[in-house]
Amino acid sequence: MQIEQLKKILSEFSANVRFEHDLKKKNWFNIGGKSKVFYKANNLKELVNFLKKLNNKERIFILGAGSNTLINDTLFDGIVIKLSKNFNNISLLREDIIIAGSAVLDKSLSDFAMNNNLSGFEFLSCIPGTIGGGIRMNAGCFGYEFKDILLSIQAIDKSGSVITIPSKDIIFEYRKNTLSDDLIFLSASFKGTKSNKIEIQDRIKKFKIEKDKNQPTKIKTSGSTFKNPISQTDKKVWELIKESVPLDICFGDACISDKHCNFFVNKGNAKFIDMKNLIDFVSNNVLEKTGISLEKEIKILE
Numbered sequence: 001m002q003i004e005q006l007k008k009i010l011s012e013f014s015a016n017v018r019f020e021h022d023l024k025k026k027n028w029f030n031i032g033g034k035s036k037v038f039y040k041a042n043n044l045k046e047l048v049n050f051l052k053k054l055n056n057k058e059r060i061f062i063l064g065a066g067s068n069t070l071i072n073d074t075l076f077d078g079i080v081i082k083l084s085k086n087f088n089n090i091s092l093l094r095e096d097i098i099i100a101g102s103a104v105l106d107k108s109l110s111d112f113a114m115n116n117n118l119s120g121f122e123f124l125s126c127i128p129g130t131i132g133g134g135i136r137m138n139a140g141c142f143g144y145e146f147k148d149i150l151l152s153i154q155a156i157d158k159s160g161s162v163i164t165i166p167s168k169d170i171i172f173e174y175r176k177n178t179l180s181d182d183l184i185f186l187s188a189s190f191k192g193t194k195s196n197k198i199e200i201q202d203r204i205k206k207f208k209i210e211k212d213k214n215q216p217t218k219i220k221t222s223g224s225t226f227k228n229p230i231s232q233t234d235k236k237v238w239e240l241i242k243e244s245v246p247l248d249i250c251f252g253d254a255c256i257s258d259k260h261c262n263f264f265v266n267k268g269n270a271k272f273i274d275m276k277n278l279i280d281f282v283s284n285n286v287l288e289k290t291g292i293s294l295e296k297e298i299k300i301l302e
Contacts, residue, residue: 032071
């Protein structure tokens with residue numbers, strides 16, 4: 001739909017809707033153009049109404065923390081939805097089950113679990129994203145993944161219907177699952193194991209030391225660029241990149257991190273095309289040198 005049409009259809013949401021809204025500062029790469037419509041959903045009732053008004057006639061992209069998202073410099077011809085702080089609540093359902101809104105930061109969930117003497121959430125302290133994004137990609141590190149603690153999710157489809165999905169009905173694989181891309185995650189329940197707070201703190205500390213040693217932490221990146229090709233080789237993706245690509249290669253200000261070659265950084269004023277060219281260059285060189293086709297872990301909004 002044209003912007004003028006959308007302005008009429010979405011007029012009742014005017015306080016939370018922006019047209020041709022700049023997305024550059026809403027992702028960790030600090031790269032990107034504008035969205036035709038940017039909507040900050042205030043609460044569930046309003047979100048249901050918003051989706052029903054759209055009637056599934058527009059592309060929709062859900063933006064969380066922006067920690068694994070590369071956004072095109074051109075206008076995104078669709079709706080970018082960001083969930084407000086009302087989707088950012090955490091509570092105990094019982095002593096070993098936590099309910100968290102999808103806008104909750106992974107680290108915040110880890111801290112909440114620690115403060116309630118629940119183990120199993122320690123790895124989340126090292127993942128820079130939100131619960132919604134973590135579920136979407138079955139995020140993980142240090143041998144742990146979202147699937148290990150997830151009990152169920154509450155979601156809404158593009159027609160505005162709210163559903164609950166038990167984790168037993170979801171097939172999880174490395175960095176993916178069978179959940180429909182049309183679902184917007186609202187909240188999730190997680191099960192931990194009662195433990196000692198000091199022991200939980202020690203595990204978090206060890207994970208953070210390991211992360212600081214091996215990954216860039218003083219500069220914002222979008223995390224791992226490519227997934228480990230576990231079905232094709234025993235080698236990690238960083239090993240394949242190191243063997244295949246000159247690590248000092250840059251396209252404009254888009255460069256490979258000095259600390260971890262599967263992390264790409266914007267050293268100042270990189271454009272979308274610079275980062276995209278770097279991603280394609282690395283992918284193509286790894287394929288040419290090793291015969292292994294890499295799959296991107298970051299999400300690209302074009």
